[in-house]
Amino acid sequence: MGIFVKYHNHRPMGQKSSSSFKLGIMSGGQLGKMLTQAASIWDVQVYAMDPSAEAPIVGLCHEFFQGDQNNFDDVYNFGKKVDLLTFEIEHINIAALRKLKEEGLTIYPDPETLATIKDKGLQKEFYKKNQIPTSDFEIYSNLKEVQNAIVNGNITYPFVQKLRTDGYDGRGVAVVLNEGAMNRLMDAPCIVEDAVDIDKELAVIVARNPSGELKCFPLVEMEFNAANMVDELICPAEVPHSIAKKAEEIALKVAKDFNLVGILAVELFLTKSGEILVNEAAPRTHNSGHYTIEACITSQYEQQLRAIFDWPLGDTTLRTPTVMLNLLGEENHTGAVVYEGLEEVLKLSGVKPHIYGKSITKPFRKMGHITILGDTIEDAKEKAKIVKNTLKVKA
Ligand code: ADP
Numbered sequence: 001m002g003i004f005v006k007y008h009n010h011r012p013m014g015q016k017s018s019s020s021f022k023l024g025i026m027s028g029g030q031l032g033k034m035l036t037q038a039a040s041i042w043d044v045q046v047y048a049m050d051p052s053a054e055a056p057i058v059g060l061c062h063e064f065f066q067g068d069q070n071n072f073d074d075v076y077n078f079g080k081k082v083d084l085l086t087f088e089i090e091h092i093n094i095a096a097l098r099k100l101k102e103e104g105l106t107i108y109p110d111p112e113t114l115a116t117i118k119d120k121g122l123q124k125e126f127y128k129k130n131q132i133p134t135s136d137f138e139i140y141s142n143l144k145e146v147q148n149a150i151v152n153g154n155i156t157y158p159f160v161q162k163l164r165t166d167g168y169d170g171r172g173v174a175v176v177l178n179e180g181a182m183n184r185l186m187d188a189p190c191i192v193e194d195a196v197d198i199d200k201e202l203a204v205i206v207a208r209n210p211s212g213e214l215k216c217f218p219l220v221e222m223e224f225n226a227a228n229m230v231d232e233l234i235c236p237a238e239v240p241h242s243i244a245k246k247a248e249e250i251a252l253k254v255a256k257d258f259n260l261v262g263i264l265a266v267e268l269f270l271t272k273s274g275e276i277l278v279n280e281a282a283p284r285t286h287n288s289g290h291y292t293i294e295a296c297i298t299s300q301y302e303q304q305l306r307a308i309f310d311w312p313l314g315d316t317t318l319r320t321p322t323v324m325l326n327l328l329g330e331e332n333h334t335g336a337v338v339y340e341g342l343e344e345v346l347k348l349s350g351v352k353p354h355i356y357g358k359s360i361t362k363p364f365r366k367m368g369h370i371t372i373l374g375d376t377i378e379d380a381k382e383k384a385k386i387v388k389n390t391l392k393v394k395a
Contacts, residue, residue, distance in 0.1 A: 011045070016309055018043045023305075024082030025049075027069050028057030030356040030366065031088035031285045034293070036060045038301035049078040056357040072096045079105050086262060086308050088284050090118050091166065108210075108308040109262040109283040116258075117283050121164045121191050127278055130257040132250065134278045135194045135269075139164075143187035158195035163188050170228025196277060200270040202237055203288035204251035207303040207313050208260045215303075215313045216251055217296060219244045220288050225328075227364040232384060233324040234377065235291055239270060247276050254281055263304045265289060287326065287366075294352050294371045295322040320350075321377040323384040327353065327368035327393055329361035335395030337361040339368075344390045348383055350374065353391065360395075367393045 011020040023039060025032045028050030036046045036057055048061040051068050058064050065081075067074030069089060075096035079085050085100065085107045097111035116122045127134040138154070140146045149155040157179065163172035163186060174184040175195065201224065205217040221237035222230045237244060251266035258264065258281075265286030267279040289300035298306075298314025306313050329337075337359060345351050350373035358367055370387055374380025 016042070016044055019045075021045060021084075022047050022062075022082045024078060024085040025057070025061070026075065026078065026085065026087040026092055027051070027089050028055035028061070028064070029088060030056050030354075030368075032057045033060060033356065034290075034299075034354075035086075035088060035285065035301045035304060038299060038305055041302070042305070044305070047078070047082050049074065054359060069093065076100060079107075084108065084308060086304065087114070090114060090168075090282065090284070094118070109258075109260055109264070113258050113260060113283050117281055119164050120162050120167070120280065121189070123280060124191055124193070126257075127254075130253075132254055132257065132278050133276060135160075135196050137191045137193035140190050140192060142189070143185055146185060146190065146192060149192070155192055159192050160195050161185055161190050161192050163190050165189070170224075173228070196269045197272045198269050199272045199274075200237070200239065201279075202239070202247055202268040202270055202276075203286070204248055204266050204268065205286060205289040205292070205300050205303075206251050206255040206260070206264045206266060207262070207300075207307045208255050208264075209307045209313060210261050210310045213313050214252055214255060215316055216248050217289060217292055217300065217303075217316045218318045219247050220291070222288060225364075227328075229328060229364060229366070230287055230324075230326055233288060233291060234381075235295060235318060235322045235324070236377075238377070243270060243274070243276065250276055250278060254278060258283075262307050263289075263300060287369075290354070290369045291322045291324040291371050292316075293354075294373060295319055320373045320375070321380050322374065323372045323377075323380040325370045325372065325384055325387060326366055327355075327370060327391065329363050329365040329367055329393045329395075331363045333393070333395040334362050335360065337367060338394045340392040340394055341390040345370070345387050348386065350380075351383060351387060361393050 025048045028048045033056040046061040047063045048057045049065040049067045069092045075093045079100035094115050121139045124137045158177040161174045201222045208214045219237040220235045223232045225231040255264045265282045269277045285300045293299040297317050352371040355368040372380050372383050
């Protein structure tokens with residue numbers, strides 16, 4: 001029988017690469033997996049924590065800890081094992097992060113940035129205070145207050161109700177166009193904001209390091225499906241140069257105002273009257289930045305490492321027009337996953353499927369994504385059509 005030795009036991013101290021330095025990632029979904037892949041290029045040790053022993057990061061990271069990121073003790077104890085903590089998810093116990101920071105752990109992005117963003121009420125107030133364009137809003141404590149405001153005429157149709165915390169991928173968002181949609185309203189602390197006449201949904205990913213260096217990735221355009229998940233992402237966004245420039249300026253301002261260290265994904269609305277409004281931001285790598293792995297000189301994951309290590313930020317130039325598709329579980333399929341048509345799409349030049357490693361598929365579950373590089377955006381869109389019709393996630 002062979003003898004297994006963990007090679008990192010003998011690693012030297014004092015630098016991030018090939019040393020005893022431990023980067024902690026909370027938690028271990030696909031974003032954490034892709035961050036670990038980027039870290040392995042520089043031989044950085046990754047420790048990860050996730051509630052599931054079958055999380056996509058398992059098998060790639062150096063040490064895995066099973067734990068709940070909403071549980072104080074699990075987050076605190078994990079934080080005590082690492083030299084720098086970053087995250088790929090917003091639902092984390094903030095009290096544990098604050099205590100770890102108080103005790104000297106470096107956490108990027110800062111727990112206070114996360115605390116503001118986690119709460120859509122605080123997030124919107126932050127935009128208002130910093131004169132960042134966003135739709136008008138009011139904060140309410142419960143359904144009764146919202147109903148009263150409707151009766152009093154303080155809320156008028158159409159409007160959008162959003163839960164202050166715990167929403168994601170469109171869950172916790174009710175677009176209420178008229179009285180007929182009142183049954184969609186939720187009973188919890190929430191914001192109610194003006195419904196925006198959306199022309200396009202756009203996103204910009206920004207990185208900033210502790211030295212203050214700031215860079216953004218190219219503007220992308222997102223089309224959503226019925227389940228409110230990105231169906232198709234197009235880069236560069238098909239908007240006039242002046243719009244792209246304005247969107248990037250706004251996103252950079254948001255990151256600067258947060259004093260961000262790390263990655264910030266800024267989701268924007270281009271309105272039918274040509275205005276740009278910030279919808280929301282996420283202080284982490286983002287679905288709208290997956291395309292950067294193959295399409296940009298630096299990926300969003302490499303950029304996150306550069307930012308949190310205070311290394312020079314990488315070149316974000318787009319190499320080629322790109323479409324990104326999410327690989328979602330087919331409707332009516334739940335169970336052990338089968339990727340139908342994978343070998344077919346691998347025959348196509350510039351088509352790069354990523355499989356996250358979730359053993360069970362469910363309707364609309366994010367199982368992977370496909371980056372599609374084109375000579376032109378039309379070329380990428382043509383290939384995307386073929387991929388959509390060929391590659392299916394079934395059980
Ligand atoms: P989540 O945090 O779950 O992603 P979002 O705030 O991004 O929630 O909202 C989900 C979707 O709802 C958006 O992508 C957009 O299509 C729609 N939406 C959100 N806010 C508004 C708004 N003020 N006006 C019109 N549509 C909106």
